[in-house]
Amino acid sequence: MSKVKKKVKVIKIDVDKCNGCRACEVICSAFHATPKYSSNNPARSRIRLIREPIKDIYLPVYAGERAGAECMGRDKYVIDGKEYDECSFCRAACNSREIFKEPDSGLPLKCDMCESDPPLSEPMCVQWCLNDALSYEEREEEVEEEEKPGDVEIGLEALAGKYGIQKLMDAVARMSKKE
Ligand code: SF4
Ligand code: SF4
Numbered sequence: 001m002s003k004v005k006k007k008v009k010v011i012k013i014d015v016d017k018c019n020g021c022r023a024c025e026v027i028c029s030a031f032h033a034t035p036k037y038s039s040n041n042p043a044r045s046r047i048r049l050i051r052e053p054i055k056d057i058y059l060p061v062y063a064g065e066r067a068g069a070e071c072m073g074r075d076k077y078v079i080d081g082k083e084y085d086e087c088s089f090c091r092a093a094c095n096s097r098e099i100f101k102e103p104d105s106g107l108p109l110k111c112d113m114c115e116s117d118p119p120l121s122e123p124m125c126v127q128w129c130l131n132d133a134l135s136y137e138e139r140e141e142e143v144e145e146e147e148k149p150g151d152v153e154i155g156l157e158a159l160a161g162k163y164g165i166q167k168l169m170d171a172v173a174r175m176s177k178k179e
Helices: 023-031 124-128 151-163 165-178
Strands: 003-013 047-052 057-062 134-144
Touching (some): 023 047, 124 134, 151 165
Antiparallel strands (some): 003 134, 047 057
């Protein structure tokens, strides 16, 4: 298999610099509104702030892959003497909590690094974080060339985009029972 160059995008989070202003949530939701900037609603943001002022906890977390099922166990972190709630660092949309789900449809949200055409110099949340809690880096890595998706994968991706993964999986499960 041949090697190709891949751009790796990284947002570095310095939790000590975050003051919980939530500007990142506001701009992320506005940038992804349709039409763009027509509304803002932190519940639609792909970055969410875990905020516990009494414990001096301000933790920006980015939405990652959806979890198909709740974890069997939970993690609890204590850092610099601060105890974070279970699941605080988790990036997944999951049945156990409300964050990272589109409020109207319930579909999972995922950070897309503000992919746009023309590309941005930096993701919007990084640009709007005036406390430098978020900083952006890019680097190139050599990776194995991915196999191009076949017709079936392309069709499934389109259906998943239209109806959501869960509905698609339910439909496949019903179809397989009939066979
Ligand atoms: S990088 Fe873009 S999509 Fe991701 S959380 Fe920041 S503003 Fe939202
Ligand atoms: S914009 Fe920066 S300082 Fe404000 S909540 Fe987001 S990460 Fe924290």
